[in-house]
Amino acid sequence: MERKRYDAVALLSGGLDSILAVKVIEEQGLAVKCLHFVSPFFGKPGKVKHWEAIYGLDITAVDLGEDFAALLRERPAHGFGKVLNPCVDCKIIMISRAREMMERYGASFIITGEVLGQRPMSQRRDTLNVIRRDAGVKELLLRPLCAQKLDPTPAEESGLVDRSRLHAIFGRGRKEQMALAEKYGLTEIPTPAGGCKLAERENARRYWPVLAHSPHAAAAEFKLANIGRQYWAGPHWLSIGRHQADNEALVRFAFPADLHFKVAGFPGPLAIGRQFDGKLWDAEVVRDAAAFVASFSPKAVREGTPVSVRVAGPDGMAEVSVTPARTTPLGWSELNWQGVREEIRADARARALPVPEGNDDGPDGQSE
Ligand code: SF4
Known part of the structure; x- marks a missing residue:
């Protein structure tokens, strides 16, 4: 007691x-x-x-x-x-x-x-x-x-x-x-x-786009950003599992309005597409994301023909037929630290807040 x-x-x-x-x-x-x-x-x-x-x-x-x-x-x-x-x-x-x-x-x-x-x-x-x-x-x-x-x-x-x-x-x-x-x-x-994690570049580049694009940026969104690989195409956010533990964690941290992508008929990762504030992705964006997610399934890629990707969301489940592609019209990419650092500095200048200085030779480190 x-x-x-x-x-x-x-x-x-x-x-x-x-x-x-x-x-x-x-x-x-x-x-x-x-x-x-x-x-x-x-x-x-x-x-x-x-x-x-x-x-x-x-x-x-x-x-x-x-x-x-x-x-x-x-x-x-x-x-x-x-x-x-x-x-x-x-x-x-x-x-x-x-x-x-x-x-x-x-x-x-x-x-x-x-x-x-x-x-x-x-x-x-x-x-x-x-x-x-x-x-x-x-x-x-x-x-x-x-x-x-x-x-x-x-x-x-x-x-x-x-x-x-x-x-x-x-x-x-x-x-x-x-x-x-x-x-x-x-x-x-x-x-x-x-x-x-805020003192680590590898993680900062995961969090910054959440701050830039999420209308609310709640703790649960940063938890999602901690998992797997994080890809962005403009304001569209895809979190892709690297292994089974990631896939399970993605499901735990998904919101009800999110889209769940999984290639059908081949082993492949789970991906979560965040529909901020329940705003639905256009069909073109869904197709583009599905082709990108399918490219993480080596067997689907080797098939050399269009494959099915299951997309489950708040409106139910659909299957889209796509050719796996790592390079798509939307251009999904992981942010790099140099780009994020420039954005952080520009953001601070625009808000008249202290601009981070330093030559980027290491993090400030966690305090006791
Ligand atoms: S004081 Fe420590 S825990 Fe807080 S932001 Fe800095 S490094 Fe992170």
Whole structure:
């Protein structure tokens, strides 16, 4: 049964720093409720039980999917990092949600595993201050790993937390964290932070066209974009499975108004065509998509004659006869990162938002 009262809530990404930050506070005899935020872009809800068991933590998974979809739709006020990662706004959302949840747990402060100077965008001192201010947690936020490099917080000043037992870690080195991990007897050291899909070019190019073309861009659409291969022809979106697991996931994330394409009589992938807002695709678009989908069935291609593709949609099932073709009049293609990056920059300029800088030499990386 869940404990009624905690001293603090913590943002727990599952990265080493976030775990250590909690341990440092728990070591002082304080109770911490860990919040593990989940969205189509980050979070491992399936690991919560495992982490609880091996690290002895008390963790609740919190779904931020729709908050995040809204943030991307409306664009982050503090801009994107090197890829599609809105790190500053992300932190503000997470910490704001933690603040809302404090009351439920009876907590009086919030812990994060941030370390000053560790990451380029979201963990600089000025950025940390922006986050503190915009999340409305100026007095509540405690960063145990670098607290001694920051001004004392009320939790320290009141004596609830012993500041002398907090840390002054700075920069990108991992030596001090590894020493702490040993001290706390962590048997499994999480691999260096990572795993935010918004910070990966391969995934950003999947998400950007959803933002550009979907009238609503809900969390469920980004979940669909995570699966299989993603092809676009103007505003028309096809998600094509690469294997059985993809095909099953596509069915799970399809909307009732979607079209399901499958070549008949030959092995081949499932493809989902999204009819945004239930707007039906023209017969020409359906035929074009069917020919393209059929080209992913090697046996159908080898046949050298027209094949049947079953197209199931909200109006029932139809079969269209097409010649498999990877190049079709509509020109289905996967977006490449360079093109997407230019679109992201142009979009930011048009909205008078910060334009992502940098030479694209790597992602900003997931924060703790
Ligand atoms: S990299 Fe981390 S801080 Fe940045 S958007 Fe992703 S989860 Fe948020």
